[in-house]
Amino acid sequence: MKNIKQYIESNKDRFLEELFGLLRIPSISSETAHKEDMYKAAEYWKQSILNAGADKAQIMETDGNPVTFGEKIIDPKLPTVLVYAHMDVMPVDPIDLWKSPPFEPEIREGKIYARGADDDKGQGFMHAKAFEYMVKTNQLPCNVKFIIEGEEEIGSPNLRKFMEAHKDLLKADVILVSDTGMIAPDIPSITTGLRGLSYMEVELTGPNKDLHSGLFGGAVANPANVLTKLLASLTDDDGKITVKGFYDDVIDVSIEERTEMAKAPFNESEYKKALDVDELCGEKGYSTNERTGIRPSLDINGIWGGYTGEGAKTVIPSKAYAKISMRLVPNQNNVKISRLFEEHFKAIAPNTVKVKVTALHGGQGYVSPIDIPAYQAAEKAYTDVFGKKPVPVRSGGSIPIISTFENVLGIKSILMGFGLESNAIHSPNENNPLEMFYKGIETIPLFYKYYTELMKK
């Protein structure tokens, strides 16, 4: 593609100003108070796509938050790329750890700091700008569609139904997604596998009111004590998950494939240093990358109960809660796992407490082949920009909608991620290096070029 670097250089201040406008919208999908912000974000995306050169763009309702759809069809006989991104972001707690307010983007030391700077406003917006470049310079080689959803961070509960109702509208040859990461700025990689997710909440009720721990302590089950025992029992000393039937559908990855994967660069001491931990841990018999890439996991994402303020309060809480998520590997069905979890948790709970288990959200895992034109086009695009052939990697994260796209629309996705581990997505001080933002915009048009060429053969 001609002059892409120059185009970025001439327009970079405007690109940033436009991205900042999107980042300023607190579109937190898990908090109902932000419902209106979802519409603001949808409208912002609609205008961005139109301004970039789409034939049309519109906000479409779902049973939940709205979706922005847009397209530019230059020739129905040419291939069509469907770009997927999400406009919603994670909550910002713990807010006091942010160095600058999460919805007031600012640049410090060459990085954009804001909630969504990477996930997925920053990465999604690269596509708007790459598309603008191709349209404005008359270099768009194929048709493009955009679907920007507003519920990815809560598991896309309404997008399957939307897809089913709009199969024709969403028809495409490949789905292009930038919502994953690369190993390092100088080690490009393409995610070829994603884990699935089953996210649960449990509520334990002991006595019907908070009790004085002196008067009742020792004689009545404390739901917080019971909760720790139940949660502690969900993993064993080997780091295996004890939920009955949990591993039934896990397919072991072959030694050959594990040997291949082990070639990806990984420096354990740097990894530990970056996290400031003295020791790593996980399932016995697997390496760190295998533990996140090809093996399931179980994490307590939140736990609370009783008095959590300053000082001491001698109380036996009436209730105690936890949010627990399990990352799943391909072939594990998240609906089945959620059911197994609920059955198991209720079975192990003692009669001294009442138990409520709720499945909050979930999704299937995904594996992408590396021998299809779309993967090869992505590989060439990265190689051109980063000077190195990208490594195919299995990521521990989940984008549940990716497997749904394949199931409902029959379309494979290519995960062209540009995020770095240090971008702190889902955490305080989420950020995105300016360099990666611009390199993403530079890489994407090359994908279109190579993909169209390969499809024409």
Next chain:
Amino acid sequence: MKNIKQYIESNKDRFLEELFGLLRIPSISSETAHKEDMYKAAEYWKQSILNAGADKAQIMETDGNPVTFGEKIIDPKLPTVLVYAHMDVMPVDPIDLWKSPPFEPEIREGKIYARGADDDKGQGFMHAKAFEYMVKTNQLPCNVKFIIEGEEEIGSPNLRKFMEAHKDLLKADVILVSDTGMIAPDIPSITTGLRGLSYMEVELTGPNKDLHSGLFGGAVANPANVLTKLLASLTDDDGKITVKGFYDDVIDVSIEERTEMAKAPFNESEYKKALDVDELCGEKGYSTNERTGIRPSLDINGIWGGYTGEGAKTVIPSKAYAKISMRLVPNQNNVKISRLFEEHFKAIAPNTVKVKVTALHGGQGYVSPIDIPAYQAAEKAYTDVFGKKPVPVRSGGSIPIISTFENVLGIKSILMGFGLESNAIHSPNENNPLEMFYKGIETIPLFYKYYTELMKK
């Protein structure tokens, strides 16, 4: 004593109005934001004691919250009773479970509802009004001193030093305290034993920032997961506490004494019904009353970490916390237990997390003899008012300062409590039946009468 019932009847509206004034002050000692309220409460108590007829009353500084001291010395040769109460109250969380605001006292169905209605403003204020009656009707038979402190709910961290500095001022023959309960309105009881307390806070740090549970889940220790394992291990399947050395100083109560205690009325099915639990639990081999009265216990009073808001957030928290308290029996030293806990907890923590352990507060247990004049005077006073001889009981609660009084001042305490289990102290909707408030005021002057008579013999 003459005309006490009539005196209460004629003044009951004023008594309540005066108590409500005290209840309206949000004197929460564990929250530094309420520092000024502690001074308001101290001033309110000073005026109350003076108005009731004290020779003098004053606010005295400590290294923490102030103390109100007052006295009326009618004859140095007569016995002196030191009344102890506390002006501070517990926090009010969870605030949304209160039917009326905690610091806007109101009467519903014959009960006063407010934080502190029982513990210990309601019970403490009975002494002010009983004292007023004796002074105004010229029936005060002995000398009276008042010490009202402002840090009982946080373990009276500064009162020992205050006592040591003011031994002469606090000199007395007996300490009279109303900060405990009775078995039921028709089953009077006097608390003869209190458990000690060791209250700890633990902080676990895993990675140096919150992490995405997909990208890192399974490979890095989640401090919330680790915390549940550590806390779960602190008690075993028999309900015994596993902290190394914990039971070393516990003196087993004799079978004879346990047989005597077992005669106290107790209805397990009503107890369970009142708490709405299907099953009780606790240390194997002991009854419910023994579990709270003569055996130590360990409770998680608060636990928190990660995302606790609405919906789902896929985060591995950087930190997880818990507040844990252990109720101790006489002869267990709370300082030693806090140290054993810290050593044990650090020893069992894996290298994958960093651990911080803080002792928040604590106190010794206490046993009161039943063959001293003060106990016998209290017994007679209850018998007159309630028509039944009170049962001596060991309570599970802790008033750490009681053992300190004995150690520093060499004075025994009599725990003339009038609280009921249904008063919900430390919980939402704390209350105190009007009937018990008036009966307390009626009982206290009789204690003074009988005590002075017995001491003269």
